[in-house]
Amino acid sequence: MLVLNNIEVIYDGVILVLKGVSIEANEGRITTVLGANGAGKTTTLKAISGVLRTERGDVTRGSIEFKGQRIDRLRPHEVVKLGIVQVFEGRRVFANLTAEENLIAGGHIVSSTAKMRENMEKVYTYFPRIAERRHVIAGYLSGGEQQMLAVGRALMSDPNMILLDEPSLGLAPMIVEEIFGIVQRLRAQENVTFLIVEQNATLALEFADFGYVMENGAVVLQGPAEELRGNADIKEFYLGMSGDEKRSFRDVKHYRRRKRWLG
Amino acid sequence: MDGDFQFLFELVTNGILTGLMYSLVAVGFVLIYKSTDAINFAQGEFCMIAAIVVAGLLQLYDLPLIVALAGGLAFMLIFNWGLERVVLRPMIGRPIVAIIMATIGLALMFRGLGPLVFGAETQPINLPIPDDPVIWGPFFLIPIDMLGAGISLAFLAAFGWFFMKSRKGVAMRAVADSHQVSMAMGINVERYFALAWMLAGVVALLGGVVWGNAIGVDTQLAQLGLKVFPVVILGGLDSIIGVIVGGIIVGVVEALAAGYLDPIVGGGTKDFTPYVLMIIVLMIRPYGIFGKPIIERI
Ligand SMILES: Nc1ncnc2c1ncn2[C@@H]1O[C@H](COP(=O)(O)OP(=O)(O)O)[C@@H](O)[C@H]1O
Ligand SMILES: [Mg+2]
Numbered sequence: 001m002l003v004l005n006n007i008e009v010i011y012d013g014v015i016l017v018l019k020g021v022s023i024e025a026n027e028g029r030i031t032t033v034l035g036a037n038g039a040g041k042t043t044t045l046k047a048i049s050g051v052l053r054t055e056r057g058d059v060t061r062g063s064i065e066f067k068g069q070r071i072d073r074l075r076p077h078e079v080v081k082l083g084i085v086q087v088f089e090g091r092r093v094f095a096n097l098t099a100e101e102n103l104i105a106g107g108h109i110v111s112s113t114a115k116m117r118e119n120m121e122k123v124y125t126y127f128p129r130i131a132e133r134r135h136v137i138a139g140y141l142s143g144g145e146q147q148m149l150a151v152g153r154a155l156m157s158d159p160n161m162i163l164l165d166e167p168s169l170g171l172a173p174m175i176v177e178e179i180f181g182i183v184q185r186l187r188a189q190e191n192v193t194f195l196i197v198e199q200n201a202t203l204a205l206e207f208a209d210f211g212y213v214m215e216n217g218a219v220v221l222q223g224p225a226e227e228l229r230g231n232a233d234i235k236e237f238y239l240g241m242s243g244d245e246k247r248s249f250r251d252v253k254h255y256r257r258r259k260r261w262l263g
Numbered sequence: 264m265d266g267d268f269q270f271l272f273e274l275v276t277n278g279i280l281t282g283l284m285y286s287l288v289a290v291g292f293v294l295i296y297k298s299t300d301a302i303n304f305a306q307g308e309f310c311m312i313a314a315i316v317v318a319g320l321l322q323l324y325d326l327p328l329i330v331a332l333a334g335g336l337a338f339m340l341i342f343n344w345g346l347e348r349v350v351l352r353p354m355i356g357r358p359i360v361a362i363i364m365a366t367i368g369l370a371l372m373f374r375g376l377g378p379l380v381f382g383a384e385t386q387p388i389n390l391p392i393p394d395d396p397v398i399w400g401p402f403f404l405i406p407i408d409m410l411g412a413g414i415s416l417a418f419l420a421a422f423g424w425f426f427m428k429s430r431k432g433v434a435m436r437a438v439a440d441s442h443q444v445s446m447a448m449g450i451n452v453e454r455y456f457a458l459a460w461m462l463a464g465v466v467a468l469l470g471g472v473v474w475g476n477a478i479g480v481d482t483q484l485a486q487l488g489l490k491v492f493p494v495v496i497l498g499g500l501d502s503i504i505g506v507i508v509g510g511i512i513v514g515v516v517e518a519l520a521a522g523y524l525d526p527i528v529g530g531g532t533k534d535f536t537p538y539v540l541m542i543i544v545l546m547i548r549p550y551g552i553f554g555k556p557i558i559e560r561i
Binding site: 077 | 430433434436437439440441442443444445446447448449450451452501
């Protein structure tokens with residue numbers, strides 16, 4: 001459904017951040033992109049949604065296709081109209097608007113107000129907590145509620161695909177489980193395809209079908225989620241299960257070698 | 264009624280009416296601030312330009328008032344649309360300070376160009392209303408002030424509804440909250456910027472005509488921008504109700520200063536007391552009386 005073809009992204013005309021990234025997200029699947037801070041995960045999502053240009057970033061090579069159509073030259077609101085919506089890292093709710101107004105803004109491209117209201121009711125059934133807090137100024141919601149609102153707001157545009165950037169960031173494990181549970185229900189009941197960026201690999205691989213690992217602006221590893229769960233490198237560097245020995249420089253070098261070989 | 268009290272009463276009612284006319288100009292700032300997060304220092308100049316155009320159409324072409332107003336409206340819509348396109352849109356994404364500086368540049372440019380293009384003498388805009396005050400019970404009212412206050416209240420109510428209740432208004436507030444996130448939600452942010460500037464042009468026309476009728480049309484009219492600044496600050500840059508209350512406070516304070524302080528010190532206090540009040544309020548509540556504190560929470 002979504003195909004990133006060897007894309008290169010440059011910020012400010014000189015800072016090369018993505019060095020040929022190829023990622024595919026299939027319809028009705030949950031695809032995850034893992035990687036440490038600064039790997040280029042957020043940049044990848046922004047390249048898809050088209051907001052990259054507001055940060056003076058540009059896709060300078062490769063292509064992004066959605067349902068067979070090239071989207072890397074589209075403006076963000078055109079991308080939303082095609083059915084892709086991004087949920088930003090750190091929630092980014094409209095802090096001065098109420099929860100409900102956040103949803104109304106999220107449903108901006110739905111021209112019929114009746115349909116927009118219908119979508120809102122749907123969001124409220126998935127997120128009853130937001131329904132309860134609908135008249136609260138979003139800036140005063142808890143982190144978990146804000147994350148739910150951010151996902152609900154994205155749902156308002158009737159998307160085929162949601163790009164989720166680190167939904168677990170800074171949230172209590174219970175809330176995170178709840179949010180990922182809703183993601184699974186949305187995939188099953190609303191047929192929404194997900195591309196989820198995470199640093200928490202254990203969590204992401206538990207819910208995802210397919211995964212990519214990024215490092216330094218490139219994909220260094222990819223495979224079905226269950227395969228990645230069993231992968232020694234992933235275990236060591238992202239799942240934090242390296243056994244008793246402490247990570248040493250030698251291990252890192254071994255990882256680098258292996259990475260080069262894989263890449 | 265006691266004479267002293269009668270005097271106070273008169274000062275206060277006229278202060279309220281004048282204040283509402285300030286609110287009408289001040290709402291122009293709020294429109295731009297709400298959508299672009301910038302303060303448009305050229306709002307007073309917009310009023311001047313609108314008034315010059317209307318006065319020109321009335322004087323030079325001898326058009327009926329309603330046609331001149333329609334012409335002024337069309338001019339302001341196109342003028343502000345063009346301004347947004349040519350000057351402000353390329354600045355999207357730059358620091359807010361840069362945009363504010365650009366509006367100051369525009370303000371000074373317009374103030375210089377206005378008389379050059381349209382001549383320096385004061386032109387009248389005569390609205391078909393009597394000059395004689397209306398005496399109505401204890402009220403001693405000036406018709407133009409009543410009209411100005413009435414227009415002001417009607418449009419402020421309309422803008423209030425637009426921002427708080429309509430979907431477009433919500434989208435506009437979302438744009439003010441975050442350009443990037445709004446875009447990612449499918450909102451065509453640039454179109455809302457254009458809309459905000461055009462609305463600011465409409466408000467400038469209303470303010471320019473009402474004030475032009477009251478004090479005549481020349482570059483003095485551009486002073487309105489600075490004049491209503493205390494209104495905007497008192498009310499908070501993002502609140503329509505705040506603008507109404509801020510306008511009333513400034514109008515009343517001015518009237519009281521003119522009525523009680525000026526005779527003692529020989530005049531002039533009326534012109535600066537609102538700024539004194541503004542500074543005091545800024546010290547106590549930096550976001551104005553009605554403005555929201557910026558919510559910072561992660
Ligand atoms: N707007 C920007 N301008 C310049 N460099 C940026 C910008 N955004 C991100 N970067 C750089 O790109 C790299 C990848 O960032 P990012 O995509 O945010 O990584 P991740 O989401 O994986 O943590 C980092 O080195 C970061 O400093
Ligand atoms: Mg990131």
